[in-house]
Amino acid sequence: MKNWIKHIVLGLNYLKSKNLIHRDVKPQNMLVANNVIFKLCDFGICGTLKDSISSTHLGSMRYLPPERLGNICSYGTRSDMWALGMSLLEVSQGYLPLSSESIMSFMSHMKNDWQPDIPTTLSQQTRDLISILLERDVNQRPRYYNDILSMSSMTTLEQNPSEDERNLIENILKSLPIPTPE
Template identity: 45%
Template sequence: MLLLTRTNLGALQKKLEELELDEQQRKRLEAFLTQKQKVGELKDDDCEKICELGAGNGGVVFKVSHRPSGLIMARKLIHLEIKPAIRNQIIRELQVLHECNSPYIVGFYGAFYSDGEISICMEHMDGGSLDQSLKKAGKIPEQILGKVSIAVIKGLSYLREKHKIMHRDVKPSNILVNSRGEIKLCDFGVSGQLIDSMANSFVGTRSYMSPERLQGTHYSVQSDIWSMGLSLVEMAIGRFPIPPPDSMELEQIFGFPVEGDAGCSQSSPKPCPPGRPSSSYGPDSRPPMAIFELLDYIVNEPPPKLPGIFGAEFQDFVNKCGPCFNGTHNSPQVHSFIKQSEAEEVDFAGWLCSTIGLSQPVTPTHGTM
């Protein structure tokens, strides 16, 4: 395992100077790197389990206390029956995460193998993931999703521009938040060998895959943007949006008739996606959709849109998360919805803490990113 020495710390701090950070972001990243120096070599016996945080993507995540350093971490355990050479390759590939230091990427402490399981130790985000917030909130307000969009775009841009990494698994459960108002990406595809080894456990994730990825064509950052757009619609309306809700269901969701429903289905309800209970987030009472029906829908039908209740800029942004964002002059970063969201003062930390019942720190990060 790669240990963070004074020399490495200095090099990583120097790399922070290349990023466009405000003073608060810089101080927090430097504080994280300084804390990380205390960790040393990670071992199974040094991690005291506190509670389970969640499960998915072939693994279980626990909140743990790292005894030697006193740090609270999130430890993801992935059970894999693989040869030692493959296991060692995965651990080596995961070391790239030590170089990934951004306000929009979950911090990485290290990875190791023990008793048939790969352990990935990460920064603990006390607000959990946005799919958990969605279950509590029912729907997430447009202004909040504006701040989420900014963070996801900046996180994806950082991974692509600084490390040539595509995320490959953008969805609400891989967007983590905390009581300071930070929004960060996790579980991105840094290890090709780990992706291959876990291929059989990714069935549920396919519901967020872009058409080109499902068809096996060239994977690009546009596939991540497509998944972000799908996730935004889900969080805005409170349920997975494939197939789209009809006008009757939209009225159930919002409590009043919704006009100009942006291409949402008017026909009899199609089945809901596999693995989605009828009580998912909103009043989705459709029978389960077979996995092949869902994949066929993603490949052959138009991507979901927002109903007309949302702002025109937000609707246009989501629409362009389909095949429309390409090239620097037509990128998500310069869309008017993002510019508008950057200018708005939004207390993301306050919204999160009131939604999920967290105590808010004295100096949270407000929505100015």
């Protein structure tokens, strides 16, 4: 998981360095190469940042943070942080939280009382990262991607993927439908 997190955060950090924000961070917009290199894709709704926010209202509803669901504030890097946290939770659990709920019920939970149920099978460092990314108070989430990259769990990463990461990728690839020729 750590290499995946690191690669995606590096991609988001690169976009930020170009004054852009992704606005649609989710597992479906992440690619993996055979050598377990992870990349962001689908930049169709990227927005330009002005003072670290974008005023347009885009993104996949189930990955939007509570403050965006209520239109309380503009979309900024902290919104992408939330979407990254939801993506981490989805990948670690194998499903998106509240995915069986109707969109209206989902929005109600997110705006009011939802707290993530983080799997105890994850390392404490990964659980702490998900907690920080899914902080309901937008001002308590990391402000900069470098804040994530400088966390001790990220700085001690080995360059090669762990066996758990390779197994995770293999399981994901096995679960994908096999394309049929048309």
